[in-house]
Amino acid sequence: MILICDVFSQEGIRTLVEAGYEVVYNKDLSGESLVEEVKNLQPEVLVVRSTKVTQSVIDANSNLKVIIRAGAGTDTIDVAYASEKDICVANCPGKNATAVAELAMGLIINIDRRLAENYLLQKEGKWRKGMFAKCQGLKGRTLGLIGFGNISQKVAQRALAFEMKVITYDVVQKDTEGIEFASSIDEVLEVADIVSLHVPNLPTTKGMVNAEFLAKMKENAVLINTARGEIINEEDLALHLETNNNFWYGTDVLKGEPSSKECDWEHPLSLHPRVYGSHHIGASTKQAEAEIGEEVVRISRKYMETGEIDDV
Ligand code: MLT
Numbered sequence: 266m267i268l269i270c271d272v273f274s275q276e277g278i279r280t281l282v283e284a285g286y287e288v289v290y291n292k293d294l295s296g297e298s299l300v301e302e303v304k305n306l307q308p309e310v311l312v313v314r315s316t317k318v319t320q321s322v323i324d325a326n327s328n329l330k331v332i333i334r335a336g337a338g339t340d341t342i343d344v345a346y347a348s349e350k351d352i353c354v355a356n357c358p359g360k361n362a363t364a365v366a367e368l369a370m371g372l373i374i375n376i377d378r379r380l381a382e383n384y385l386l387q388k389e390g391k392w393r394k395g396m397f398a399k400c401q402g403l404k405g406r407t408l409g410l411i412g413f414g415n416i417s418q419k420v421a422q423r424a425l426a427f428e429m430k431v432i433t434y435d436v437v438q439k440d441t442e443g444i445e446f447a448s449s450i451d452e453v454l455e456v457a458d459i460v461s462l463h464v465p466n467l468p469t470t471k472g473m474v475n476a477e478f479l480a481k482m483k484e485n486a487v488l489i490n491t492a493r494g495e496i497i498n499e500e501d502l503a504l505h506l507e508t509n510n511n512f513w514y515g516t517d518v519l520k521g522e523p524s525s526k527e528c529d530w531e532h533p534l535s536l537h538p539r540v541y542g543s544h545h546i547g548a549s550t551k552q553a554e555a556e557i558g559e560e561v562v563r564i565s566r567k568y569m570e571t572g573e574i575d576d577v
Pocket of ligand 1: 314315335336337338339361545546547548549
């Protein structure tokens with residue numbers, strides 16, 4: 266049986282059911298309710314997105330064989346514990362890359378043109394054309410990409426279409442037309458007007474955006490994060506915002522963000538006037554949902570038919 270416990274494409278569910286698999290779909294499971302449901306249903310395959318798969322979830326189900334993350338990162342799953350219990354973990358890298366790249370560009374444009382302030386002032390019946398006359402524009406400015414995986418490459422393509430210069434640093438260099446490869450992160454930070462983060466949440470990247478990193482950025486640079494809140498040292502970032510009046514942060518992710526889809530939750534960073542935030546919606550488009558759905562179906566079918574999955 267396959268338990269899908271996060272928002273999932275109806276088409277994907279239909280395909281699995283038509284293929285003869287028993288599917289239970291409950292998009293609102295997390296924490297205790299997930300442990301309970303997993304205990305009751307004993308699924309063989311568990312499909313999750315924001316929902317955290319902890320040791321308690323894994324221990325609640327002796328029948329569990331595969332956990333599929335309906336997204337790129339596997340940091341919401343206790344992968345080490347799953348491996349200890351011989352449970353395979355699969356993900357869907359690249360399948361939501363376009364959606365996340367589009368959001369990164371959205372945050373860049375929003376900050377550059379102050380669209381949220383425009384929107385709010387109009388709602389208050391205020392016409393403030395003069396207030397926004399000093400926006401920079403993107404043409405000719407330098408976008409620095411930290412990490413050059415699936416999402417970052419899509420951001421680069423879009424930035425080039427906006428006639429921006431693009432420089433990137435990644436441990437793996439990929440020869441890509443129109444993009445400069447730096448030999449270090451410092452080299453990127455020195456020249457970039459906008460820095461966009463595209464690294465996974467790993468022990469080596471946790472807190473990598475700290476006071477030292479921020480101090481190396483240009484004084485009026487913009488930082489964009491559609492990756493993970495955990496890669497930011499949030500205390501250092503809050504201080505940097507206080508001491509640098511021209512610094513802006515656009516983020517789709519925050520450290521400790523809730524795994525439930527709707528709840529009241531306030532984070533000190535998102536209250537700052539120079540922080541543009543969204544609710545970890547990078548992958549939340551119908552297009553991405555459909556592509557992820559197809560990939561989860563492919564992985565589930567492969568496992569059900571052969572007992573194997575592709576390596577993460
Ligand atoms: C991902 O890891 O691909 C995204 O963060 C998925 C999500 O929206 O949670």
